Amino acid sequence: MKLIKEKKIRIKNENDFLNARGIVKELAEEIGLSILSQTKITTASSEILRNMLIHGNGGIIIIRIIGKETKKGLEVICEDKGKGIPDKELAFQKGFSTNKSLGLGLPGAKNLVDEFQLDSELNKGTVVKLMVWKR
Template sequence: MTLYDEEFSARRRLTLRGHASAPGGTRTAQPVHATHAVRSEQDLLSVRHAVRAATVEAGFALVDQTRIVTAASELARNAYVHGGGGSLTIEVLGHGPRRGVRLTVRDQGPGIPDVDKALTDGWTTGSGLGHGLGGARRLMHEFTIDTAVDRGTTVTAIRWNDR
């Protein structure tokens, strides 16, 4: 199975789960909600595919799909590398005509002792470039971090579809 086939299959599963029959046999959009484990490199790849499928479901243009997938990848990798693993929840939001995608990444790691520093480009506690967290924040419209030392971190990020 190619990467395209895997992404198409994930998108199809997400689309089928994201719709339900309404009275009269018409189909109406329902919120899509899926949680994925982030415990391995393979999980990181699976998360990227699932997030891409959610962005397609929400009707995002290709550039915005890429922004959201990039943010999800950075946040999930942080949970995996710095938090010892965790989970990523994807929700397709619909507020009237406005649609969006919410990503919630949770880990039970050591927490972030200084959030302001962590959001500064170039600052890292690992071997990376230190652009992931701040970059993810810039790619999304809404971004919150809930963290406590030795209690883990939850990052919630939303991007709205402006088209």
């Protein structure tokens, strides 16, 4: 695996959110993803960023273009130092929300990407990693 490009952005408000979403879209385009795939990774990243702002008190996003053999991928890592997720299985159920929201963000985001990893520790924080590959 080779790191081709990396951007890091601190997320603490709506403006940072919009900026980060724009960069995900830009880099998705740069590696030649189809319009559909660009939309999928941008939408998934938006949900995770939104969660980071609402549930995690903000955090940091790292967006990377990765090279592996002959393919390229886009990796999006969102890290916060918020309250963490006590029950991950429950959090992934459609309709589960501690915020009286739709509870579709996590299950939706997971469905949209090639690889999805969530690590969370109570009162420590949450790290979500998304990955899409250009085939």
